[in-house]
Amino acid sequence: MLIDYPFGERLTAIARDYQDGAHVEPHRHSQAQLLYAAEGLMRLVTSQGAWVIPPTRAVWIPPQVEHEIFMSGAVRMRTLYLAPKFEPAGLEGCCVLAVTPLLRELILRAIDAPRGEAAELVERLLLLEIASLQHLPLALPFPADRRLRGICLALLKRPEHPHTLEDWGLEVGASSRTLARLFRLELGMSFQEWRQQLRLTEALPRLLAGASVQRIAAELGYGSARAFSAMFKRLVGENPREYVQGLKKEQLS
Template sequence: MPKIRHTPEAPTGRRPLAPGAGIDAHRHDTHQIVYACRGVLSVTTGSGIWVAPASRAIWIPAGTVHEHRARGDTDLRLVGLSDNPLGLGRPAVLAVGPLLRELIIAYTGDDGPAGGERERLSAVLLDQLRRAPEQPLHLPAARDPRLTAVCAALHRDPADGRSLAQLAVEAGTSERTLARLCRRELGMSFPQWRTQLRLHHALLLLADGLSVTAVAHRCGWASASAFIDVFRRAFGHTPGRAFTL
């Protein structure tokens, strides 16, 4: 098992990542906001995956073992925090509006503020983080081997359109059991989890430069318009604006 790197303080700064690059499993004793102002970033922990385009940031509480992975040419910004402005003890995805975006970029820039200016900018940044609404972009991980097998199959092929009953037969269990496991271990229904999975993969494929039509097909939507409708309801904008504010 790879050694988990420990850093007492979560770093603050900028870290460009090439497509597919990342930061291996580690933890720190303070909290952190991670934000990709270009590209798409995923954060994986023992309880699942969080994914965020440029309109979202990921909150990582102190002590959480996690790893980062970039999709597309990614400009990663890291903000280490000794305080917990959100009061959350678990990772979360936060909406990032234009003001919060500019604050993060200014605070983490190579020629970032110092002294009193840094303290004032930090105060405004913390205030904006407290106001940032949480977004449902968590893809929980299953623990039961039957549900784990089903989730793994759909990870391999998000366009797999088999019903829960059909998947249950392959997993050697019943539809009712799988539905119960979804609620207990994933915290949502099977259709809700599958939609989250497809949105997760859609963001990654969009970051790779695939067209909206190609992404819709690969992720299991019947049409590009159906994909755009689900994407807009989840993110508040169309797939074409996934990496801009």
């Protein structure tokens, strides 16, 4: 399904709200899209992978990429569609971006702003700010190889699954050495790194829903809350409690 929106000179801003559990069916746009979660958590899924968008974060979606969106909690979605000649450089694929306080206010202003000189200034500032955003490690790439895909799909259903790569090799009919090479070749990361990334994307909605670190660690196959927190801090830069507290402060500010 192709969905298009009319442009201003540079971009169009649209606001939509969704209930917990809502699903936006697969579709694509001829415009590039910046999808922002003012409240709630969204999961973006394409044929190439999945991206988790926590509150106060955004995901960049290039033109013509078919995608679907799953809502976790009540979601206030705020979206920008950019005219092709104004797409920032360096954003060739889908990625999660850290939204600055300035960008958040500019997005909200763009939705409410009338046309005219003020709107033009907001548009220019938006484009400059988007181009400078920090990329966040909240992506989960999917492989094309059928053996890797079988492993990844099984882990999506059970992120806590304890199988080693040797165990998976027996199930899919390939040596652990072959699978390790394919993970590096297709996904640019090891099996362990991919599984950690999966568990991180599974942890975020549970943390935001108020589950304890101890419970999440046990549900995702970690031997202790300390081990889970160490993984989380290594990938995100903050421990789980600090990360959630920071998100809540950003939403209130």
